[in-house]
Amino acid sequence: MPRNSEVVGRGFVVISYVMLSTLPFVYAMARLQSVTSQTPLEALLNFPEAYGAIDALRFTLLEASASAILTVLFGLPIAWYLGRYQWKHATLLRAVFSVPFVMPAIVVAMGFLLLIDQQSLLFKAGLDLRTETGVIGAYAQRTGWSHPGHFLALIIAHAWFNLSLIIRFVEPTVARLDPAWEEQMSLLGQGQSTYGRLRHLWWPVLGPAVLCAASLSFLFSFTSFALVKWLAPFNHTLESLMASYGGSAGIANYRVDTSEIVMSASIVQFLILLGALYLTSTLQRRHSNRFALVSEHGAQASRGPPTFKAKITVYAGFVFALAPMIAASTASFRIRNTTDTGTRYTWGMEAWDAALAGNLSTLSVTEALANSMIFAIGTLIIALPVGWVLASTIHALETSNHHRFAKALDVATLLPLAISAIMVGLGVLLGVLKSMPSLFQWSLLPILPHVILTVPFVVRIMLPAMRSVDPKWKEQASVLGLNPLRTWYHGYFSFIRGPAVVASSLTLAFSLGEFGASWLLVRTGSWDTLSVLVDTLMSRPKFDPLVQPTAMAAATVLMMLTFFLFILAERFRAEGEGGGF
Amino acid sequence: MNESVLEINNLAKSFDDVCVFSGLNLRLDANEIVAILGPSGCGKSTLLRCIVGLEESDQGELTFASKRGTEGVGYLFQQPILYPHLNVASNIALGFRTKPSKKERQRTIARELESVELEGFESRRVESLSGGEAQRIALLRAMLGQPEVLLLDEPFSALDLETRRSITAQTREWLKHRNTAAIHVTHDPEEAELIADRVVPWAALFDHREEE
Numbered sequence: 141m142p143r144n145s146e147v148v149g150r151g152f153v154v155i156s157y158v159m160l161s162t163l164p165f166v167y168a169m170a171r172l173q174s175v176t177s178q179t180p181l182e183a184l185l186n187f188p189e190a191y192g193a194i195d196a197l198r199f200t201l202l203e204a205s206a207s208a209i210l211t212v213l214f215g216l217p218i219a220w221y222l223g224r225y226q227w228k229h230a231t232l233l234r235a236v237f238s239v240p241f242v243m244p245a246i247v248v249a250m251g252f253l254l255l256i257d258q259q260s261l262l263f264k265a266g267l268d269l270r271t272e273t274g275v276i277g278a279y280a281q282r283t284g285w286s287h288p289g290h291f292l293a294l295i296i297a298h299a300w301f302n303l304s305l306i307i308r309f310v311e312p313t314v315a316r317l318d319p320a321w322e323e324q325m326s327l328l329g330q331g332q333s334t335y336g337r338l339r340h341l342w343w344p345v346l347g348p349a350v351l352c353a354a355s356l357s358f359l360f361s362f363t364s365f366a367l368v369k370w371l372a373p374f375n376h377t378l379e380s381l382m383a384s385y386g387g388s389a390g391i392a393n394y395r396v397d398t399s400e401i402v403m404s405a406s407i408v409q410f411l412i413l414l415g416a417l418y419l420t421s422t423l424q425r426r427h428s429n430r431f432a433l434v435s436e437h438g439a440q441a442s443r444g445p446p447t448f449k450a451k452i453t454v455y456a457g458f459v460f461a462l463a464p465m466i467a468a469s470t471a472s473f474r475i476r477n478t479t480d481t482g483t484r485y486t487w488g489m490e491a492w493d494a495a496l497a498g499n500l501s502t503l504s505v506t507e508a509l510a511n512s513m514i515f516a517i518g519t520l521i522i523a524l525p526v527g528w529v530l531a532s533t534i535h536a537l538e539t540s541n542h543h544r545f546a547k548a549l550d551v552a553t554l555l556p557l558a559i560s561a562i563m564v565g566l567g568v569l570l571g572v573l574k575s576m577p578s579l580f581q582w583s584l585l586p587i588l589p590h591v592i593l594t595v596p597f598v599v600r601i602m603l604p605a606m607r608s609v610d611p612k613w614k615e616q617a618s619v620l621g622l623n624p625l626r627t628w629y630h631g632y633f634s635f636i637r638g639p640a641v642v643a644s645s646l647t648l649a650f651s652l653g654e655f656g657a658s659w660l661l662v663r664t665g666s667w668d669t670l671s672v673l674v675d676t677l678m679s680r681p682k683f684d685p686l687v688q689p690t691a692m693a694a695a696t697v698l699m700m701l702t703f704f705l706f707i708l709a710e711r712f713r714a715e716g717e718g719g720g721f
Numbered sequence: 722m723n724e725s726v727l728e729i730n731n732l733a734k735s736f737d738d739v740c741v742f743s744g745l746n747l748r749l750d751a752n753e754i755v756a757i758l759g760p761s762g763c764g765k766s767t768l769l770r771c772i773v774g775l776e777e778s779d780q781g782e783l784t785f786a787s788k789r790g791t792e793g794v795g796y797l798f799q800q801p802i803l804y805p806h807l808n809v810a811s812n813i814a815l816g817f818r819t820k821p822s823k824k825e826r827q828r829t830i831a832r833e834l835e836s837v838e839l840e841g842f843e844s845r846r847v848e849s850l851s852g853g854e855a856q857r858i859a860l861l862r863a864m865l866g867q868p869e870v871l872l873l874d875e876p877f878s879a880l881d882l883e884t885r886r887s888i889t890a891q892t893r894e895w896l897k898h899r900n901t902a903a904i905h906v907t908h909d910p911e912e913a914e915l916i917a918d919r920v921v922p923w924a925a926l927f928d929h930r931e932e933e
Contacts, residue, residue, distance in 0.1 A: 320798055320800070320802055324796075324798060327773060327775075327795070327796045327863075328815045328816050328863075328866065329815065329816050329817045329818035329819070330815040330816070330817060330820075332818075340815055344807075345806075
């Protein structure tokens with residue numbers, strides 16, 4: 141029986157979190173409603189009339205769907221081969237394939253910009269995705285489709301970003317499915333052909349995981365902001381539309397049209413994302429381990445070393461996963477040198493010197509890094525205990541047969557993902573402006589949206605871990621005469637220590653790389669984060685040859701930090717753990 | 722002398738330089754049930770896996786009388802592998818070599834279930850089956866493909882003694898009724914006697930003549 145104080149404590153955290161995560165949206169809505177004099181229903185009905193909204197919705201749906209499909213096409217073969225065979229340096233391969241998901245979007249955008257610019261191999265091969273000349277230009281002219289190159293670059297970047305989703309969901313099942321199941325199927329009449337085995341074995345086993353990863357990929361591509369801003373600058377998604385009008389929205393008697401656009405777009409986006417989340421959560425329940433799983437090493441050993449096709453697929457994926465990161469780092473050492481005779485590039489450390497000294501009238505990289513770290517640590521200090529309490533409350537409700545409450549709270553913890561970073565940032569901005577304008581000067585304000593955005597991930601990592609702890613360990617520890625703290629440590633905490641480290645690393649990484657909400661809240665001033673610093677530098681005209689390399693130096697620092705955190709998290713992941721986001 | 726359905730000559734198999742067997746010979750006649758009796762870990766399962774093509778042998782010859790080759794071989798694993806996303810009827814239907822009409826499928830499955838005293842089990846979930854029921858379903862499914870040879874890899878070893886005896890006897894009756902040849906591997910002499918026309922000790926497979 142839980143003690144009363146425990147129940148009160150849990151209740152307080154749950155109510156506070158639900159309020160914290162929904163209030164920004166409610167605040168934003170209330171504020172927009174008072175400025176526009178529209179009810180949410182009216183705003184929804186007026187959506188088609190809002191300037192640019194239909195085009196943004198069409199583009200968002202198209203790019204998110206195409207990105208989800210491309211993610212599956214890229215990721216599924218890699219996940220398949222990675223799971224089926226024993227690879228040398230498997231941990232490194234997995235880390236490299238997983239890092240894209242936690243990589244700051246702004247860094248990814250910079251990496252992809254370099255991969256498609258006029259110095260790139262892709263450009264030299266005749267595929268100009270940036271200025272859209274050559275084949276792409278001809279295609280655009282023939283079809284009348286404006287900026288197909290930008291669209292292609294965007295969905296490839298999204299597929300890169302979401303690659304780890306499909307690998308994390310699919311690979312562990314492929315790796316651990318008892319080989320006897322596959323052998324049995326191949327010996328049955330209906331399993332003689334590849335199609336038969338796909339239909340009767342692999343699709344039932346992997347289908348829910350693939351669809352779940354695809355729907356999450358759709359969701360993240362739908363709310364993508366930095367990549368759209370930089371790779372498809374002439375198109376708007378609903379998220380970037382809200383961001384671009386967000387600055388003037390919510391102010392009474394000033395540019396009311398922008399408030400109308402933001403209100404309509406946010407409601408439509410919220411409804412679509414809620415649908416996608418519902419689908420994801422349904423598929424995640426179906427993606428349960430009903431199938432006989434064996435040790436990953438045992439299953440892989442039975443299939444022998446990787447085949448040539450497997451090596452080509454996995455190593456090509458490895459190069460694809462590393463390419464934007466290497467491009468960004470390399471560009472930080474490459475300085476443009478324009479003379480009368482033409483433009484040449486030289487290698488040097490000037491951009492790093494400028495980045496460290498803050499010579500380009502921005503914060504120095506170390507100052508921005510310190511800001512990012514302060515926000516990230518602040519976020520961790522709040523998000524980890526809050527997420528922990530939420531996850532343990534859901535688990536306690538499940539074990540006490542309050543399944544409906546458990547499910548409701550589970551869905552409530554996912555809500556911030558349906559609201560999106562821009563909306564959370566906007567909600568905090570508008571809410572603070574309305575209720576306590578003085579708080580707007582508070583430098584730690586970005587921690588609030590970061591907490592809202594990272595708690596769902598903490599819950600998603602901690603909840604399965606808590607579910608898997610057998611209560612008999614705690615019972616055993618308690619009958620050994622240990623004190624309560626040692627009972628808790630040996631009978632419970634030691635089993636979820638690994639996932640807690642994973643959750644902490646990912647919370648830090650997500651907070652460090654968060655861009656949308658930070659961009660809205662700390663756009664100017666001395667509290668720029670690393671991701672905002674990269675964006676600020678890249679938004680400048682590039683007359684000064686050091687601007688772009690300096691931005692890349694800042695991006696490299698952010699990338700290395702994220703990479704280190706992720707490698708740390710990987711060391712604590714259990715064997716074959718999948719879907720751990 | 723009966724016509725043989727399978728002849729194994731001088732078969733050898735090793736894993737990572739560890740020899741599992743070498744110089745193994747066996748002849749299986751039409752409609753004959755052979756039980757291979759040997760201790761756990763001696764390589765009985767590996768032999769069956771080589772016969773059905775799940776493992777590649779290093780040396781020797783496997784000659785099937787039928788043109789279907791390994792496609793005409795059915796296999797019953799130690800644990801009944803029934804897929805939990807399918808009910809009993811759909812699990813059995815996986816054994817059809819060609820897709821029958823819906824009516825034909827229903828009729829055949831009902832008839833087969835009746836033959837093993839499991840009538841009305843069509844829509845049951847596989848998790849709800851007992852070990853004996855699950856193994857009989859797996860047997861039905863393997864037989865649906867009309868194999869010329871059925872390989873039984875200690876499929877009843879996990880069952881309790883009474884169920885094991887009854888299911889072993891029932892399987893023999895069933896195989897005889899359908900004129901299907903079978904190789905049954907086991908470490909249990911009683912089970913071997915109960916099912917087989919001929920019991921071959923593992924060691925005897927390495928003589929040039931098999932001892933009965």
